[in-house]
Amino acid sequence: MGHGDEDVFLRRAAGPEEVEDLLRACAPEVLAAFVGRFGDFDLCEGVFQEVLVAAAREWPERGIPSYERSRLLTTAVGALIDRVRRAEADRRGEAGAPALTDRAILAYAGRGAPGEDVWEGPLSLFLLCCHPDLPRAARTALVLRVVGGLGPARVAAFFDLPEETLERYVARARRTIVEGGWARALPVGEERAARLAEVRSVLRLVHDRGHAAEAA
Structure with a gap:
């Protein structure tokens, strides 16, 4: 039995809506x-969004793989390796230059990273998106897009903004995060407590706005 045949037995059938719900929960x-x-x-979020789009397209046809979270992460790491390798090849511009090994690429991409043991799962994303140097609306938009996994159209509707305007706004917030290097150092002590308070504030806003929309 080949690897492709074996993979069939590791998948279960699911429709597009179930796949979408699962991806939103896993993301x-x-x-x-x-x-x-x-x-x-910025790099990781961009790569991961592409992985999610591909999974949303492929999984309803091929089935949901076992250990879906591990599969998503493994696929994302592979996509990151490909992207960094292409960027490095373009930068060198030397047809005869030796190719980088996967290990070298991962070491290069992970330089200065905080480490998975420092991050606290999804809570770390909330803390990052709710940085005090971002406007309140930007924090809310990032939470909805990055943590909530909502598409641009739904987030734009939440703010009653054109989709293009919302995406430019979110892109500026992402650039601010990257330029500040915030993903490499999470808050501690009193700063962490203050950031958690802001996370709760954003979540209350999202809850209240959603409840009001349902009641209307």
Whole structure:
């Protein structure tokens, strides 16, 4: 029995809605581990979004794999290796230059990362998205997009903004996170307590706005 045949037995059938719900539930935990391992929020989040899009397209056809969180993380790491290798090849521009090994690429990509043991799963994403140097609206938008896994259209509707405007706003917030290197150092002590209070505030806002929309 080949590897492809074996993989069939490790999958279970599921429709698009079940796959979407599963990916939304898995995404925060897997993304937190991914960012914790490599530290580059912008790179990791971009790669991971591509992985989620591919899974949402493929899993309803091929089935949900066993250990779906591990599969998502493994796929994301492989995609990151490919992206870094392409970028490095373009930078060198030397056809005869030796190819980087996967281990070298992972070491390069993970330089200065906080480490998965420092990150606290999805809570770390909340803490990152609710940095006090970001406007309240930006914090809320990031929580909905990055942690909540909502698409641009739904987040734009939450703010009653055109989708393009919302995406530019979120992109600026992401750049601020990257330029500040915030993903490489999470808050501790009093700063952490203050950040948790802001996380709760954002969650209350999201809850209240959603409840009001349902009641309307």
